[in-house]
Amino acid sequence: xxxKEDQEEFRKRIKDLVDRLDKDKGTPEVYQLLLEKIExxxxxxxxxxxxxxxxxxVIIGLVYIIREYNMLRFDPKYPFEKDHVLEEIDAxxxxxxxxxxxxxxxxxxxxxxxxKKRILNNMREVLGIExxxxxxxxxxxxRLVRLKLDMRKGFQxxxxxxxxxxxxxxxxFLAQRL
Numbered sequence: 001x002x003x004k005e006d007q008e009e010f011r012k013r014i015k016d017l018v019d020r021l022d023k024d025k026g027t028p029e030v031y032q033l034l035l036e037k038i039e040x041x042x043x044x045x046x047x048x049x050x051x052x053x054x055x056x057x058v059i060i061g062l063v064y065i066i067r068e069y070n071m072l073r074f075d076p077k078y079p080f081e082k083d084h085v086l087e088e089i090d091a092x093x094x095x096x097x098x099x100x101x102x103x104x105x106x107x108x109x110x111x112x113x114x115x116k117k118r119i120l121n122n123m124r125e126v127l128g129i130e131x132x133x134x135x136x137x138x139x140x141x142x143r144l145v146r147l148k149l150d151m152r153k154g155f156q157x158x159x160x161x162x163x164x165x166x167x168x169x170x171x172x173f174l175a176q177r178l
Contacts, residue, residue, distance in 0.1 A: 028079045031072070035080075038068055046095070054102040056119060062092050062099075063123050070131065096123075097139040116145050 045061035066089055072078050073085045100119065104112050120141065124132045135141065 031079060034068075034072075038065055041065060042092070049095075049099065050102075052102070053105045054099055059096055059099050059119060060122070062096050063126050066092050066131070067126055070127070093135055093139065096135075097141075100141075100144055113145055120145065 041061065042065050045058050045065070048055060048058050048061075069085050069089050069092075073082050073089075078085075100116055103109070104115060107115060120132070123135075127135075
């Protein structure tokens with residue numbers, strides 16, 4: 001019996017809280033509080049940036065901050081300047097680009113390209129195709145995710161080694177059959 005009463009009381013408190021939030025949703029004070037929280041999270045993410053190597057968690061945090069800024073930008077009730085939001089988004093994109101340029105010390109350069117592509121695909125899922133296309137055009141991301149000529153030669157060398165090893169194993173297998 002007490003469980004049902006507790007559940008009803010809990011539902012009533014949640015309903016009151018949701019109603020209060022809906023009533024105060026469009027006020028400038030709420031937006032100012034939201035901007036302060038976003039700024040606090042942004043400062044925390046930026047403080048975790050390592051100068052020598054890439055930190056994927058920082059990139060993820062910055063992507064979610066960009067998503068929140070985009071939501072504010074398209075919110076019709078947003079009372080402040082939307083140009084400031086665009087400047088913040090551009091600054092965050094620049095930080096992400098600089099972070100993507102850094103090497104990952106734990107994996108070879110050729111695998112790092114796949115890692116960057118994975119990060120960019122995750123960004124596309126969070127931000128959407130339109131925002132990512134702007135990011136690709138402005139910062140020339142294709143240069144970061146394309147194999148360099150010396151890497152391609154390394155791949156060719158490994159491919160030739162694997163082909164030769166396969167041929168040798170095939171010859172040994174066939175020689176044992178005969």
